[in-house]
Amino acid sequence: GRRDDLGTVRLDVKGPKEAQVLVDGYYAGELDDFDGAFQGLDLESGTYRIEVVAEGFEPLTFDTRVTEGRKLTLHGALHRAEN
Numbered sequence: 001g002r003r004d005d006l007g008t009v010r011l012d013v014k015g016p017k018e019a020q021v022l023v024d025g026y027y028a029g030e031l032d033d034f035d036g037a038f039q040g041l042d043l044e045s046g047t048y049r050i051e052v053v054a055e056g057f058e059p060l061t062f063d064t065r066v067t068e069g070r071k072l073t074l075h076g077a078l079h080r081a082e083n
Contacts, residue, residue, distance in 0.1 A: 007066035008040035009050065015078030019054035040071065050074065056081055 011021065017032040023041065028034075031052060034041055041050075043066045052060040057078040064074060 005068045006042040006044060007068050008042055008071045009034070009048075009064065009066060010040040010071065010073045011035050011050075011052065012073050012075045013052055013060060013077060015052060015057060015060070016054045019052050019057070019078060022051040022053065023048055025049075025051075044068075052076070052078060054078055 011031060011034045013031060013035065015031060017030065019031040021028045021031055021034060021041070023043070028041060033039060045066055045068045047063065047065045050062045050064060058081050060076050060078055062074045062076070064072065066072065
């Protein structure tokens, strides 16, 4: 079953679906995996640095605190990198 000591982070981020999501530098999945109503990153309580990176785009970084039993949505957009 679902552990109730986890919090859920959802990503409402505009950008390529295949953008990579990193949690404290570790690959967690693609943006597409975490942007639906019933999708999210389940994380233990604590503070995290969540990054969304994609080829040709500026990285997007969130420093966020996860609280057990709570849902959190991070909002943002990936912007094309300046050449």
